[in-house]
Amino acid sequence: MAAKMYYDRDVSTAPIENKLIAIIGYGSQAHAHAQNLRDSGFNVVVGLRDGSASRAKAEQAGLRVASIEDATKEADVIMLLIPDEQQPKVYEQSIAPHLSAGKALAFGHGFNVHFGRITPPADVDVFLVAPKGPGHMLRRVYADGAGMPGIFAVQQDATGHARDIALAYANGIGCTRAGVLETTFKEETETDLFGEQSVLCGGVTHLIQAGFETLVEAGYQPEIAYFETLHEVKLIVDLIYEKGFEGMRHSISNTAEFGDYVTGPRVVTAETKAEMGRVLQDIQTGKFAERFIADAEAGFPFMEEQRGKMRDHTLEVVGKELRDKMPFINKKALEV
Numbered sequence: 001m002a003a004k005m006y007y008d009r010d011v012s013t014a015p016i017e018n019k020l021i022a023i024i025g026y027g028s029q030a031h032a033h034a035q036n037l038r039d040s041g042f043n044v045v046v047g048l049r050d051g052s053a054s055r056a057k058a059e060q061a062g063l064r065v066a067s068i069e070d071a072t073k074e075a076d077v078i079m080l081l082i083p084d085e086q087q088p089k090v091y092e093q094s095i096a097p098h099l100s101a102g103k104a105l106a107f108g109h110g111f112n113v114h115f116g117r118i119t120p121p122a123d124v125d126v127f128l129v130a131p132k133g134p135g136h137m138l139r140r141v142y143a144d145g146a147g148m149p150g151i152f153a154v155q156q157d158a159t160g161h162a163r164d165i166a167l168a169y170a171n172g173i174g175c176t177r178a179g180v181l182e183t184t185f186k187e188e189t190e191t192d193l194f195g196e197q198s199v200l201c202g203g204v205t206h207l208i209q210a211g212f213e214t215l216v217e218a219g220y221q222p223e224i225a226y227f228e229t230l231h232e233v234k235l236i237v238d239l240i241y242e243k244g245f246e247g248m249r250h251s252i253s254n255t256a257e258f259g260d261y262v263t264g265p266r267v268v269t270a271e272t273k274a275e276m277g278r279v280l281q282d283i284q285t286g287k288f289a290e291r292f293i294a295d296a297e298a299g300f301p302f303m304e305e306q307r308g309k310m311r312d313h314t315l316e317v318v319g320k321e322l323r324d325k326m327p328f329i330n331k332k333a334l335e336v
């Protein structure tokens with residue numbers, strides 16, 4: 001293996017023992033970081049805006065809550081886990097004035113530092129620890145005794161300890177149980193945006209939707225289309241996750257495997273891959289980031305239009321009815 005991987009046994013947690021870690025926000029990533037670090041034995045304070053709807057939830061989980069300003073003042077490590085588009089303003093107003101020399105400012109994604117929207121002072125450490133998965137799953141796998149892979153990067157090492165702090169942090173949230181490797185803010189930002197757009201979120205949802213619509217428009221029952229093109233995706237992907245392509249193909253019929261080789265390249269074509277290359281270029285040049293920030297600044301008109309389109313889509317309506325009849329599907333994971 002080319003990359004140097006870090007596991008629990010390779011990492012000392014001493015750099016964050018007896019320190020205070022402020023988790024700013026209590027959303028998808030933040031609640032998982034806060035709870036995992038606390039359960040790993042570290043000191044955590046959650047920093048929330050005035051009147052935050054999340055205060056009660058964090059307190060119910062046994063976490064101490066302070067204002068973002070006070071949490072920043074008190075803490076040694078400040079992990080900023082609010083939405084990327086909100087971060088620059090909150091950083092300027094509530095964090096930067098209270099960042100003193102020797103503290104560490106941390107991120108879960110490199111977006112704002114990489115695209116120059118946040119420039120921390122030279123006398124603080126700046127690092128990222130990016131778990132490779134959704135926050136609700138970060139908490140779930142940790143609570144199950146497992147872990148989620150993660151990547152870390154140091155942008156600025158003012159104290160000489162930034163790398164050790166980042167690794168200890170990755171241990172605290174459970175990432176070194178699964179494997180952690182070193183990256184840069186640029187590599188993390190570009191690969192993360194590419195992955196979520198092309199494969200994980202954009203790719204998967206649009207593939208499912210196209211398959212579902214093809215069956216329903218051809219007159220097949222939506223419930224069958226849902227099971228076939230959405231529900232079963234998890235079962236097949238679980239096999240890929242556990243055993244790779246070959247392991248998954250061992251479990252499916254020869255008929256399915258033959259169809260996989262014949263039809264896969266008809267659906268995901270050379271042109272699809274060429275388009276992925278152009279998607280990557282838009283990310284690398286900052287064109288995607290610009291588009292995202294422009295929509296955010298206008299109140300997300302494009303994003304809201306897309307959300308509206310899917311809300312009443314048969315796939316979502318039928319899916320909800322079917323999932324409601326399957327109480328074993330884990331609903332707790334989404335309760336923050």
Ligand SMILES: NC(=O)C1=CN([C@@H]2O[C@H](COP(=O)(O)OP(=O)(O)OC[C@H]3O[C@@H](n4cnc5c(N)ncnc54)[C@H](OP(=O)(O)O)[C@@H]3O)[C@@H](O)[C@H]2O)C=CC1
Nearest residue numbers: 025026027028029049052053054081082083108109134135
């Ligand atoms: N979602 C994920 O799984 C992943 C996210 N990341 C990164 O983690 C970071 C956080 O993302 P994510 O967890 O999705 O964020 P969320 O959308 O879940 O964040 C919601 C939290 O941010 C707070 N918040 C929102 N706006 C403001 C504001 N203007 N001022 C103060 N607090 C605010 C909310 O406060 P309140 O409770 O008061 O409403 C809430 O606690 C991002 O950098 C993202 O790229 C990285 C890996 C995966």
Ligand SMILES: CC(=O)[C@](C)(O)C(=O)O
Nearest residue numbers: 131132133134135192196
């Ligand atoms: C969950 C995760 O890893 C993502 C897709 O990168 C994100 O939510 O930004």
Ligand SMILES: [Mg+2]
Nearest residue numbers: 109192193196
């Ligand atoms: Mg992401």
Ligand SMILES: [Mg+2]
Nearest residue numbers: 131132133192
């Ligand atoms: Mg990601």
